[in-house]
Amino acid sequence: MATLDPPHTVHAAPKEITVFKRQEEEEPHSLVKYFSVLWCKASKKKHKKWEGDAVLIVKGKSFTLKDLEGKDIGRGVAYKFKELEKIEEGHRLMIGGKEVEVMGIISPDDFNSGRCFQCGGGSSAISSFTQAAKKCFSNPFKSVCKSSSKENRLNGFQDCRPRHDPYAPNSLVMSRPNNNCQWTFNKNCFPIVDVVIDPHLVYHLRPHQREGIIFLYECVMGMRVNGRCGAILADEMGLGKTLQCISLIWTLQCQGPYGGKPVIKKTLIVTPGSLVNNWKKEFQKWLGSERIKIFPVDQDHKVEEFTKSPFYSVLIISYEMLLRSLDQIKSIKFDLLICDEGHRLKNSAIKTTTALMSLSCEKRIILTGTPVQNDLQEFFALIDFVNPGILGSLSSYRKIYEEPIIISRQPSASEEEKDLGEKRAAELTCLTGLFILRRTQEVINKYLPPKIENVVFCRPGALQIELYRKLLNSQAVKFCLRGLLGNSPHLICIGALKKLCNHPCLLFSSIKEKEYSSTWDGNEERTLYEGLVDVFPADYNPLMFTEEESGKLQVLLKLLAVIHELRPTEKVVLVSNYTQTLNILQEVCKRHGYTYTRLDGQTPVFERQKIVDGFNSKYSSDFIFLLSSKAGGVGLNLIGGSHLILYDIDWNPATDIQAMSRVWRDGQKHPVHIYRLLTTGTIEEKIYQRQISKQDLSGAVVDLTKTSEHIQFSVEELKNLFTLHESSHCVTHDLLDCECTGDKEVTGDSLEKFPISRNCQLGPHQKPNSLKPLSMSQLKQWKHFSGDHLNLADPFLERIRENVSFFFQNITNQSTAI
Ligand SMILES: Nc1ncnc2c1ncn2[C@@H]1O[C@H](COP(=O)(O)OP(=O)(O)OP(=O)(O)O)[C@@H](O)[C@H]1O
Numbered sequence: 010m011a012t013l014d015p016p017h018t019v020h021a022a023p024k025e026i027t028v029f030k031r032q033e034e035e036e037p038h039s040l041v042k043y044f045s046v047l048w049c050k051a052s053k054k055k056h057k058k059w060e061g062d063a064v065l066i067v068k069g070k071s072f073t074l075k076d077l078e079g080k081d082i083g084r085g086v087a088y089k090f091k092e093l094e095k096i097e098e099g100h101r102l103m104i105g106g107k108e109v110e111v112m113g114i115i116s117p118d119d120f121n122s123g124r125c126f127q128c129g130g131g132s133s134a135i136s137s138f139t140q141a142a143k144k145c146f147s148n149p150f151k152s153v154c155k156s157s158s159k160e161n162r163l164n165g166f167q168d169c170r171p172r173h174d175p176y177a178p179n180s181l182v183m184s185r186p187n188n189n190c191q192w193t194f195n196k197n198c199f200p201i202v203d204v205v206i207d208p209h210l211v212y213h214l215r216p217h218q219r220e221g222i223i224f225l226y227e228c229v230m231g232m233r234v235n236g237r238c239g240a241i242l243a244d245e246m247g248l249g250k251t252l253q254c255i256s257l258i259w260t261l262q263c264q265g266p267y268g269g270k271p272v273i274k275k276t277l278i279v280t281p282g283s284l285v286n287n288w289k290k291e292f293q294k295w296l297g298s299e300r301i302k303i304f305p306v307d308q309d310h311k312v313e314e315f316t317k318s319p320f321y322s323v324l325i326i327s328y329e330m331l332l333r334s335l336d337q338i339k340s341i342k343f344d345l346l347i348c349d350e351g352h353r354l355k356n357s358a359i360k361t362t363t364a365l366m367s368l369s370c371e372k373r374i375i376l377t378g379t380p381v382q383n384d385l386q387e388f389f390a391l392i393d394f395v396n397p398g399i400l401g402s403l404s405s406y407r408k409i410y411e412e413p414i415i416i417s418r419q420p421s422a423s424e425e426e427k428d429l430g431e432k433r434a435a436e437l438t439c440l441t442g443l444f445i446l447r448r449t450q451e452v453i454n455k456y457l458p459p460k461i462e463n464v465v466f467c468r469p470g471a472l473q474i475e476l477y478r479k480l481l482n483s484q485a486v487k488f489c490l491r492g493l494l495g496n497s498p499h500l501i502c503i504g505a506l507k508k509l510c511n512h513p514c515l516l517f518s519s520i521k522e523k524e525y526s527s528t529w530d531g532n533e534e535r536t537l538y539e540g541l542v543d544v545f546p547a548d549y550n551p552l553m554f555t556e557e558e559s560g561k562l563q564v565l566l567k568l569l570a571v572i573h574e575l576r577p578t579e580k581v582v583l584v585s586n587y588t589q590t591l592n593i594l595q596e597v598c599k600r601h602g603y604t605y606t607r608l609d610g611q612t613p614v615f616e617r618q619k620i621v622d623g624f625n626s627k628y629s630s631d632f633i634f635l636l637s638s639k640a641g642g643v644g645l646n647l648i649g650g651s652h653l654i655l656y657d658i659d660w661n662p663a664t665d666i667q668a669m670s671r672v673w674r675d676g677q678k679h680p681v682h683i684y685r686l687l688t689t690g691t692i693e694e695k696i697y698q699r700q701i702s703k704q705d706l707s708g709a710v711v712d713l714t715k716t717s718e719h720i721q722f723s724v725e726e727l728k729n730l731f732t733l734h735e736s737s738h739c740v741t742h743d744l745l746d747c748e749c750t751g752d753k754e755v756t757g758d759s760l761e762k763f764p765i766s767r768n769c770q771l772g773p774h775q776k777p778n779s780l781k782p783l784s785m786s787q788l789k790q791w792k793h794f795s796g797d798h799l800n801l802a803d804p805f806l807e808r809i810r811e812n813v814s815f816f817f818q819n820i821t822n823q824s825t826a827i
């Protein structure tokens with residue numbers, strides 16, 4: 010057995026312990042002890058040059074030395090393990106060629122949570138804060154205000170009063186800074202003045218928004234994590250993150266706790282292009298146009314204008330425009346930075362993130378409706394953006410948090426690994442929870458009208474079935490199922506099936522397009538389309554499509570007709586993921602004389618808000634809003650519509666959820682009806698099942714940027730995808746293990762009684778999330794019945810039943826529904 014260090018004695022003697030390389034000699038059940046130590050390379054010098062802090066872990070005869078970034082810097086097995094047993098504070102030992110001095114004992118709890126790594130590592134701000142807060146603090150007024158200017162200062166602020174009455178009923182008063190904060194931020198010893206939110210705003214605030222404003226205020230004022238001024242407001246969609254920010258900006262721009270001096274002068278709001286005008290509108294809605302001067306950047310209003318004028322205090326700019334005007338933006342001193350839909354900053358390497366990181370502004374807020382904790386790397390990027398360095402370097406974060414957490418989630422993890430991973434996750438949540446706030450939709454449910462959600466399984470038309478069979482018999486599909494051909498041919502097959510489900514004419518157009526194409530891709534696609542044209546009538550013209558050819562289109566038409574008839578003043582949002590499908594839906598609107606408006610990827614950004622406002626206005630004559638979910642999903646308010654029809658389905662549940670929450674939100678006056686149309690027995694059902702199956706959610710990366718190209722399929726899965734179930738009323742119901750035969754209305758418990766929990770990587774410390782996709786077991790709790798069911802209480806469903814094989818329905822806020 011080799012020894013790493015030959016035994017020798019040094020005067021004043023740290024004891025050398027002989028170490029063996031072999032770890033297996035470790036005693037399995039021996040107690041683990043942890044010590045904080047200083048370490049340096051072994052030398053005989055009297056005055057040591059200590060290299061740094063480290064954590065020593067001793068288990069029986071074996072030990073590991075880790076630096077504060079969590080990296081192993083020494084490990085081995087001790088020969089004289091009695092020495093290890095007796096370690097105490099002040100001891101010096103030689104281990105693994107290093108000399109260590111024991112500074113103290115670390116409790117297993119501090120090790121398991123990872124707290125012991127924080128004191129020298131990235132989270133110093135937090136630990137020094139908690140330590141400082143615990144210490145008895147001398148009043149900064151006493152110590153600092155002895156200067157000769159003290160009296161002048163106090164005189165100057167003698168009649169410093171809060172801007173609004175803090176004692177008025179219902180007033181919303183911000184927390185006063187504690188001594189520690191004053192020490193850092195009130196060096197001039199200004200008297201403390203209450204910061205009170207403008208009663209004009211408070212009047213409108215929901216309780217969760219009041220709390221949200223206090224949270225944001227405390228974060229940006231450095232009151233939650235000492236010296237750090239960042240926050241992430243991750244409230245679910247539609248909870249009014251905009252109003253909370255507007256209230257904060259207005260408050261900080263006029264008031265401050267130190268002598269009443271305003272905290273900020275200029276604010277930068279960066280947002281997706283389609284929401285620039287939405288921000289403008291919200292400012293006007295809540296503050297009118299006089300109180301605060303905002304400057305939305307668009308084609309006619311360039312950043313220079315803002316730079317030159319002292320008049321404006323808030324610059325609203327799109328992410329794209331920000332990159333183009335970065336130099337100008339950098340020359341302006343912003344005191345507050347708000348990144349709306351800030352989930353896009355989850356990648357620290359992308360230009361937008363580096364550009365925003367380069368701004369010197371310390372008070373940074375990310376707004377996002379998407380949960381931030383499902384991917385630990387993305388989580389780090391967001392945290393590091395708002396509070397740079399707070400979790401240490403990326404490499405130490407990986408060692409201390411990410412690795413143990415991921416290891417603990419693997420099926421092969423030992424009890425010890427599971428325990429460590431859980432504790433590290435809990436600690437990470439606890440640290441970051443100081444400046445992340447997420448509330449779920451439930452907090453506003455009671456202010457919203459009922460929501461009636463329906464999943465409608467539409468019978469495919471005869472032509473659709475024939476074409477579907479033929480596609481499944483094609484060479485291309487057979488090759489896919491044998492795992493042959495590279496270049497993702499399955500995506501082409503899936504695409505063709507999805508088009509067919511929407512309408513056969515879409516497939517026809519693709520076939521015709523490819524007929525003349527000579528690329529390799531084209532060849533592949535041709536094998537898929539072989540012989541298909543013969544199935545269509547000889548004189549088939551896709552522009553003259555008939556409505557009976559698509560099961561979903563027939564259902565859609567009947568739905569539109571019944572809505573028009575029974576609710577003549579209500580409007581419909583009609584959503585598809587595809588521009589070509591929207592073209593067909595638009596044509597249908599024309600044919601039937603339905604007035605419509607449309608927003609898709611081609612709609613110029615500056616026109617979007619106009620279109621949205623037009624539709625939401627009570628004077629609008631548009632009956633239908635045609636929306637491309639990918640283009641217009643995020644952030645839009647379409648409360649003018651109270652019926653939302655999802656014509657097709659996306660692999661990513663987040664895209665569909667985004668679209669659905671455009672109408673069921675604050676300001677909606679009518680009960681909301683949501684219809685998700687799926688073609689029975691086809692790939693659409695499979696995609697839906699994939700959306701709701703537990704297995705798919707275990708990774709739970711619910712993210713708008715993930716598309717079907719990122720999804721890997723096994724041959725087994727492809728076989729399932731490429732099967733048509735012609736005899737089933739509803740394959741999804743067949744999979745539910747439900748005893749009913751669909752001939753009577755079956756109802757489980759209401760969905761609201763069923764808390765839904767998302768498997769996020771940080772473990773079970775999150776609250777359930779109401780806007781997450783359903784799971785199979787939750788779907789089983791929905792009312793469900795076949796299309797042949799006798800008494801349908803819902804007049805809308807009654808009208809479409811002829812073309813429908815099965816329904817699922819769930820009602821939220823039931824009291825006044827339908
Ligand atoms: N207290 C309130 N009273 C009435 N309406 C409100 C209130 N708060 C917000 N709203 C309205 O609710 C709608 C949704 O708000 P907002 O757009 O800020 O949501 P959000 O949290 O940003 O959602 P998303 O994540 O989808 O962007 C807006 O029309 C807004 O004016």
Ligand SMILES: [Mg+2]
Nearest residue numbers: 250251349644
């Ligand atoms: Mg928003």
